[in-house]
Amino acid sequence: MGLNCTFCNESVINSDPSKGHPVSIAPYGVAHSYCAQQDLLYKRVFQGVRIAELDHQSFLELKEMVLTEDNVRSGMTNHVDLF
Numbered sequence: 001m002g003l004n005c006t007f008c009n010e011s012v013i014n015s016d017p018s019k020g021h022p023v024s025i026a027p028y029g030v031a032h033s034y035c036a037q038q039d040l041l042y043k044r045v046f047q048g049v050r051i052a053e054l055d056h057q058s059f060l061e062l063k064e065m066v067l068t069e070d071n072v073r074s075g076m077t078n079h080v081d082l083f
């Protein structure tokens with residue numbers, strides 16, 4: 001927790017004015033308005049995957065994989081047991 005930008009990780013307080021003003025990005029925290037705007041442009045492309053262009057089935061598979069990986073990394077479970 002803190003007042004560091006979600007995207008560039010620098011403090012939003014007394015920061016470079018070119019990064020814009022502090023904005024709240026729920027549920028992540030705070031960010032510079034400039035950084036948040038930049039993120040909007042790119043966030044639907046991840047590691048070369050254009051998420052917005054996936055068909056519905058592929059998107060569901062990606063979502064499942066992410067959720068499963070999150071569970072494993074959280075140490076909550078070592079097997080697929082989402083329900």
Ligand SMILES: [Zn+2]
Pocket residue numbers: 005006007008009010019031032035
């Ligand atoms: Zn920033």
